[in-house]
Amino acid sequence: EQALLPPPTFARAPISGLCEERMMGNTQLWLSVGLACLIGADAVALGGRTPSLRLSLRGGAPAGRKVLDEMVHELESKKSGKKGSISIEVCKNADKSMECVMTSTIPGPVWLHWGFASRGAGWVAPPDAYLPENTKKIDDKAVQSPFKDNKMTISVKDKDAPDAIAFVVKCDDPEEWFNGPGGDYWVDFKPMDPSAIGNLIIARETESTHWSILERMRLVNENLKAVAENDHGLAWIYTLLRFNQIKLVPVSKNSNYQSKDLAHTQATVTNNLAAVYGRFPQARMWIRLMAATVPRGGGNGDAVRLEILDIMRRNGFKEGHRPGIEDHFIEQWHQKLHTNCAPDDLVIADAYIKFLETGNQDDYWGVLQHNGLTYEYMQGIGGGIGSAKSGLDGMTASPGHYPHILNDIKHLKWTLMQLHGGQDLDFLHMKASGGLDGELNGMIEEIKGNRHEWWVPGKIIEARHKLANYIGTPSGHRDGLLLDVFLENWFKVQIDKADINNMDQDGVFDLALKALENVALSYGEPFWGCLNQLRKVNEKGDRWQQDWARLLKASVEKTSLALSSFMDKIHSMVQPNAQRLGKALKSKEEYLTNFGEEVVRGMPGFALSQMLTALDHKAREAANIGAWEMVTGIKTAVGTVQVLDDIVGIQGKSFDQPQVLFVKHIGGVEDIPPGITCILTRSSMDILS
Numbered sequence: 001e002q003a004l005l006p007p008p009t010f011a012r013a014p015i016s017g018l019c020e021e022r023m024m025g026n027t028q029l030w031l032s033v034g035l036a037c038l039i040g041a042d043a044v045a046l047g048g049r050t051p052s053l054r055l056s057l058r059g060g061a062p063a064g065r066k067v068l069d070e071m072v073h074e075l076e077s078k079k080s081g082k083k084g085s086i087s088i089e090v091c092k093n094a095d096k097s098m099e100c101v102m103t104s105t106i107p108g109p110v111w112l113h114w115g116f117a118s119r120g121a122g123w124v125a126p127p128d129a130y131l132p133e134n135t136k137k138i139d140d141k142a143v144q145s146p147f148k149d150n151k152m153t154i155s156v157k158d159k160d161a162p163d164a165i166a167f168v169v170k171c172d173d174p175e176e177w178f179n180g181p182g183g184d185y186w187v188d189f190k191p192m193d194p195s196a197i198g199n200l201i202i203a204r205e206t207e208s209t210h211w212s213i214l215e216r217m218r219l220v221n222e223n224l225k226a227v228a229e230n231d232h233g234l235a236w237i238y239t240l241l242r243f244n245q246i247k248l249v250p251v252s253k254n255s256n257y258q259s260k261d262l263a264h265t266q267a268t269v270t271n272n273l274a275a276v277y278g279r280f281p282q283a284r285m286w287i288r289l290m291a292a293t294v295p296r297g298g299g300n301g302d303a304v305r306l307e308i309l310d311i312m313r314r315n316g317f318k319e320g321h322r323p324g325i326e327d328h329f330i331e332q333w334h335q336k337l338h339t340n341c342a343p344d345d346l347v348i349a350d351a352y353i354k355f356l357e358t359g360n361q362d363d364y365w366g367v368l369q370h371n372g373l374t375y376e377y378m379q380g381i382g383g384g385i386g387s388a389k390s391g392l393d394g395m396t397a398s399p400g401h402y403p404h405i406l407n408d409i410k411h412l413k414w415t416l417m418q419l420h421g422g423q424d425l426d427f428l429h430m431k432a433s434g435g436l437d438g439e440l441n442g443m444i445e446e447i448k449g450n451r452h453e454w455w456v457p458g459k460i461i462e463a464r465h466k467l468a469n470y471i472g473t474p475s476g477h478r479d480g481l482l483l484d485v486f487l488e489n490w491f492k493v494q495i496d497k498a499d500i501n502n503m504d505q506d507g508v509f510d511l512a513l514k515a516l517e518n519v520a521l522s523y524g525e526p527f528w529g530c531l532n533q534l535r536k537v538n539e540k541g542d543r544w545q546q547d548w549a550r551l552l553k554a555s556v557e558k559t560s561l562a563l564s565s566f567m568d569k570i571h572s573m574v575q576p577n578a579q580r581l582g583k584a585l586k587s588k589e590e591y592l593t594n595f596g597e598e599v600v601r602g603m604p605g606f607a608l609s610q611m612l613t614a615l616d617h618k619a620r621e622a623a624n625i626g627a628w629e630m631v632t633g634i635k636t637a638v639g640t641v642q643v644l645d646d647i648v649g650i651q652g653k654s655f656d657q658p659q660v661l662f663v664k665h666i667g668g669v670e671d672i673p674p675g676i677t678c679i680l681t682r683s684s685m686d687i688l689s
Contacts, residue, residue, distance in 0.1 A: 085105050109146065114144075114168075165189065205585060212255040238289050249585065277471060331397075336381060347371040505544055534559065574599055
């Protein structure tokens, strides 16, 4: 076995339950964990690392035969406690036929219950020509094939290859079935048609009669790697995850699920994101965007259900027919945690904790509202009245004040963090620390202890350079990736605090270099080239002399153009998707109009754009170029002159007669009302406006 991480190495701990080891080889074929979970649990003993990687099941492939992918499913019997595994190797032969070789270490007779699968159309029984020896046909959708001497080979001609092979495992002694925590095991034979992913997402979100966040995350798992080399496909999956994050799609619609299933499925999503990030550099920008929208997953999903019951019983709350203190909020939240546990429960926990601390119910509803959980949203929790016969018809009750349960609820929040956390530095470092070296852990501890200090952006850059050695490996590193994405965004938070207008020339230049390095660490070229050029300018001659400033001005323009092009690409791909998906879902137009712009402005590149604008202003002054700059190709503009402090006060208005505005300050996020033909301003404009 070969270690997946750079030195130092760590001893492997025993792995129990269901997990998967895999290697993605040739991009012509995908091993989508889809509904199968990659070490979905909380690999704390492994320090958040993916397990070690087997190089080959056969010790090398014959000439003309390519090993495309490998994976291992670890299984543990709930009846006997016995453990075993199913190892899978997928190959393409010289004659272009596809071959799937499986090896079992499970004791006793083992059967593969399987079928050809197509996306969106379910299973179909394979043609007889492709059935292994002694296969039993179950129905028109599935067959059962026995392992012979612990091995099985399924060969399919290239022209007949299905989208995927889907399967579950059956053991005879004792009889027991094994599948992934979210459903069938899934082995893709064909990549997803990128043009079809949007149609599939819209169909599932609008036409499914029973749908929830669980099925949504499964949809992501089934298709993520199948579009890993196509920007349009990745943009669609990101758009869906962003809709899920900002609650433009329902948590559930006539559907309930167990929290443990969602925990495993969300863990599979983040593991898949990490694997694609490590294997496909061209997908990294989209993967980083996706990683910022999803919880880490994993943890003990059943612990949430058991803990809320324990809190109710220990403190005498009414539970079903059991007599006790009647609190409708607790009853509703208990029901939600049983049937529709989701990331919004972290917000509910925060709101409840705030109320228990103050006794003011306005604090409870205020925290919910501040985090996007409006009263209308709370009414729809559970999918509405009678959702899947769960009895939950919204969560609109105000809580009663029982301050003695405050610590219990804080611990429940901690348990929820194991499932749905992902945007908290302390939590992410706790999960990742076991798989990181001591020097890097020391850096993160220093950032955690001084996270608001002025020098923290520089320390973040140092830590991110070291994290790159972990997350860029072909196997990926889930917790390292999530930690890196958090640090990338925390850098932006700190840079946004800087008072650029009162900084001297050198301060602006040095901070701009750090902001550019932060972006380069995330998105690679062309930003490394821009950074190197700015560094070379820094090394030439005396700072802020006229010739030096002209070199700086040229470098700033080059970087600005690269950043503008990069951001325009993102906007141009997600905005049409949002409009199309939002229209199908009948979303309010105000959520859709600026969807793409909000995505772009929430990225760390926006902080860089502000620094570049300030640096450009300093360079123009030093180079004696002049303060005025045309930002449009229009040569002339005619209209009635107005002089304004800003254009905030005319947002939403329109003018019948052409207007020319002289404006003191423009923030860059305002819309230009219809009828405005020209704006002249002394205010610096960021390059993304």
